[in-house]
Structure formats: C-alpha cells, structure tokens
Amino acid sequence: MNQELIRKQQDLTARLNRYRHEYYNLNAPSISDAVYDRLFEELQDLERQTGIQMANSPTSTVGYPAISKLEKTNHPIPLLSLDKEKNIVEVCRFMGEHQVMFMLKLDGLTIKLTYEGGELLEAATRGDGEVGEIVTHNTRAIGGIPAHIRYEDRLVITGEAFIRPSDFEQLKASLVDNNGETYKNGRNLAAGSVRLLDAKTCMERRLMFMPFTVLEGFENLPRKSERLKELSALGFTPCKYLVTKRTLTQAEAEDGIKQLQQYARDKDIPIDGIVVTYNDVAFAKSCGRTGHHYKDGLAFKFEDDLFETKLQMIEWTPGRTGEIAPVAVFAPVEIDGCEVSRASLHNLSFIEDLELMPGNRILVSKRNLIIPHVEDNLDRGGFVLESAYPHRCPCCGEPTRIHETRGRNENGEERTIKTLFCDNAGCETRKLKQFVHFVGKKAMNIEGLSEATLEKLIGRGWIHSYLDVYRLDQHKDELVRMDGFGERSWQRLWSAIQQSRNTTFERYVIAMDIPMIGNTASGVLCQVFHGNLDEFRDAVYAGYDFRQLPDFGDTLHNNIHEWFSKEENFCIWEELQMMMKIQKPVQPVAENNTQDNPFAGKTIVVTGKVEPYTRDEMNSLIASLGAIAGSSVTRKTHYLVCGEKAGSKLSKARELGIPVLEPQEFFRMAGVA
C-alpha cells in the first residue's frame, strides 16, 4: 500500500512540476488554477501520509526556476508564495487577537523594485523565490512605476503587475500565447508581457503596477500598513487594504472580504483571493517561514466550483454518425442548486488522458456555469485502454472500431484523437438519431415527429429511409390506432410533413447530414451556388475545391466529397429532391449587378463601424453583389472594408497584403453610392 502511495506521490510531483513550467515559464497553463490547487492539496495529503517530501516538491519550493534569455538577479530576502485557505473559520483562527491587514490578492505577476538615492535601480520577477529575472527595461511600459522618487534611502518593494479585466477583454482578441492560442486569462498575458524582451511590445499590453509590501525602507514605522501608505506620497498606487481595529467576528471578517471583492469589481482590478497578514512587522518576522511561504499571512481563496465525487460507470451511446459517445455517470453532487450526476467525456482520448476507470475519485465542475465537466482524476494508475471501452456496440452488438483523426484537444494543441464507432448502418440508435436530425428545426422542420414517435415508427418498420417519411400515409390506418395517436394528431402530422416539402437550399443541405455542414456552411454554399442544388452537385462531381470558400477548410472539403462519393447518399439526394419544392434564396442575386461590379465571386470582410449600416445590412449588401461575406481575414479574403474603430482585422489584412477599402470607396465601386 505504501509503495502505491509513494508511486502516486512521485507521479503527482512530476505532473505538478510540468504544470508549473507551463504556468511560470510558458505563461500557458494546461489546467485551471482551481484544479492545480486541488492537486496541490492532494500532494500535501500524500506527503503527510508517506512522511516523504521530494526535494523538488511544489509544496516546499516557490514558483519555478526561470528559463528565459533575461538576465538573472538574486533575492537576498526570498520572495515566497502564500499559504492558502478556503475556510473562513480557519482564517479567523489564524487572525486570533492580532491586528491584521485584509488586502486584495492581485492576480498578475509579482515584481520587486529596488530604489537607491531616489532612482529606480532594478525591477525583477520572483522566479523561484531566490533568483528572478531582471525586467527593468520594461518598467517604462508599465503604469504606476515612478523612475525617480523623493526618498534617498534604499527602498525595496514588491507588488503585482496586472492587466485590468476590461483591457484584457479587448487585448485577447488580437494576441496569441506561446502555443499560438488565445490567452485564457489576464494573469497569463500579464506574466508573458512583463517578461518580454522588447519594451515596445510590452507597452501595448496596458500593464499596471500596485505595490503590496515594503521589504526595505521606512524602518521607523512599526506597521506594514503604515509603510505601504507612505508609498502613495512617492507616486505609487498601493494595493487596497483594510486594517482591523479589534478582534473580528466571523461575520465581520466575511463582510470585510465582500467589501474588498466589491471594490475590485468596481475598480476593474483582477484578484484571485484576499490576503490576510499580521500588521505588526516585528511580530510578523517572528512567525518564521517554510520552504513555500512566510507564516505571517495567508491567502483566502474564494470557494472554487470543483466538486469531488466517484465515477460509477461510463455509458456509451451511438449517435447518428455512428460515433459512440461516452458519458460519465458519477455519484450525484449538488452544483449551484442542481443535482448533477452525468457529464460528457467527449471521446476515447479524453478518457485515456484522464486514465478514467470506474471507482476513481474525480473532480467535476460546471463550465460557464452550465455544462458539467470532468476536470481531473485523483486516482490515476493502472489504466488499460483495452478495458476502457466496449468492443461491441451497446445498441446493435456489432464490433466497434476506434477511429483516429488529427484534431485539437481542449487546450488547442494538435494531436491524434481517438473516437469509438459503430459502422453498422442499420444500428437502431444511430438511425433514430439521424431521423431526429432530419426532421429537426434547422433541417426539414417537421413538427410533431418527436424522438419517441420516430422510435415507434422505426420500430414498426414503417420508416427505413427519409423518403418513407413522405409516404407515411401508407400506414395511416395503423397509425391512427397507435397509442396516444388519433385522427387529429395524424392530420396535424401529415400537414406538417406536407408543409416541409416547401423548403430551401440550406435546409435541404442540412437535412442530408454531411458531417459538419450546419447553418453557416450551408448558407455559404447557397450563395455560391445560387440556391441551386443541381449546380452544387455538379460542382462536387467536377471536383470543386471548397477550401476557397470562407471558413471552409480541409475537413469540410473532404466531408462534402466523401459524402457524395457514396452511392446511397447520391440516390437519396436525387430522389428526395423530387418530392421537394426548393424556394429561391431570400436574397435574390442581383443579376445585373453581378456582371459589372468587381466584387462578384469575391470574399469581402467588413471591420469597424460603417455608418449607417449594421453588420447584417452590410453582409446582405455584399451578398447582393454576388460576393461572400467572410467573418475573419485570411489569405482567401479579397477585400477588407474598413470602417471606424477597426481592430485586429486591419493589421491582419495589412500583414497579408489584402486590399483595404474605405467604406465610401467600396460603395462607389459597388455602384451603390
């Protein structure tokens, strides 16, 4: 047993160290802070049980050794982390009768500033607490750092460089991290920016600095809060804090925390907790330290939304493409007042990565407060892929197959993704789901054909193919005698079926269920092929390259060609059309326009405000010119129409050498001015 615990401890130490490298050096973490913190606690537990602590354990070291081209500097007074606490009762116990400061726990990157003779000598990051990186060159690019101060003695302060949440929202649209992905949060962007070699780029990141501790200087003042307050007069903006005047009740402590949280929201300051620290400098010093933190303070972290539970089983259900989707079934947990006991596991690779087996303790969250998600497995080890999935389809019993595709995982990294398939075209569940899609709102839109009704109709053998839906009247007599069905239901259903014959290019294409062709893609196809299904089909057989269309890539291109290459698909495509009346596209292509305007067949992207038009109106105008309205600037874009307050699309177009048109010029060329 002990051996097993030690193995687990070593695995977890190695994993957490990998996460630290991603977080501190690459500024691109692959797991959330909440999950990191839970694994950290798990490791602390294991260390207590085994009585062993590795020299490189994250529980006894700070940050991570920095690897970068930046020069290094020593911290004679080590810069440590903070002990974490989620329980307010523990926070009150920690405070005891001491005077404490409640402070914002700023969420950015810690910087230490050293001044001598009133001049800024050096700015450095925390690094591993003993050795940090010199980032003095970037101080001019960070708001809130005075270069000269009216204080002649040596002054050393620590504080946080951060990006305001509202600034981050704007910046993230145009920036990517080390992996070429958009930044997940402002802390990663702030950390990446402070450590840039080039101050000019750093300047664009709108960083702010707020000091929270005076390490050296103002030695005559006995309290931390007094020393911090002095910094205001020198031109700094100290971190917001409250000082206790007497011992607080739990309710008062909670109230203080709420006040600070509200303050941070109002002032647009990013925080990930509240710091509680003894105010008396001499007493604080006497508290000592561990390898990880000083004992004079702690970080109260807001209750995260991770829930520990036990995985009971993995349920597998075939869908309409034949893909068999895994769902985790776990012991119910209450999240935001709802009981949750199931979460999608996406695919086989997701299960493999988490090494999930029934009986494991797992961490579950609700992402964006809606979708339950399995974040991590606390009991890894002993996983065997072969026993993780059913070798026969749970619906039809035919052998399953593992399908491998190149794709991206949750963090956007490219990798092989394994999915489980049932290839049996007659597999009942699969067929049922296909029909559900076929009659759905975006496809043929037949009201009254619920999944339950479809299941009955398929079960009685009345519908095998889509065509059978339109021949249901052959079974009318039996149908009206079916449970819960009657003459009136039949009339309603039959009239809905008849109405659905009057349909559009887009609906028809969606109903055919070509993988990944939904609303947007079918809309583009409708425009390009003038709402004409035959024109589209002919183009496919003539080898049309769909990659030239906006937002179409290799996958969509291949999906279309693959779909049409199957004879049974082609038959349905042709036969079903005979039962349909395809309406002309809503935006009729202005024939005379297409001939003599230069935009026919071109892809046009609009950015910024083009008064007095809304974006939708601009897109309709583009469509009426026989052109395609793209949503992002790529190499396939022909023109960018650039209105007021243009953003990153403009720089992208310039980078790619794509012609940029002023709105007036665009209207003139289009002949609508």
Ligand SMILES: NC(=O)c1ccc[n+]([C@@H]2O[C@H](COP(=O)([O-])OP(=O)(O)OC[C@H]3O[C@@H](n4cnc5c(N)ncnc54)[C@H](O)[C@@H]3O)[C@@H](O)[C@H]2O)c1
């Ligand atoms: N997602 C990941 O992969 C990953 C990896 C490593 C670390 N992390 C996150 O980082 C945390 C540990 O990192 P850490 O030790 O760098 O930071 P921390 O979250 O433990 O906080 C300690 C730091 O907070 C700063 N701070 C901000 N405001 C302060 C104030 N008012 N007073 C004092 N200090 C203040 C200080 O620099 C201090 O060093 C973890 O809890 C986790 O959330 C995440």
Ligand SMILES: [Zn+2]
């Ligand atoms: Zn099957």
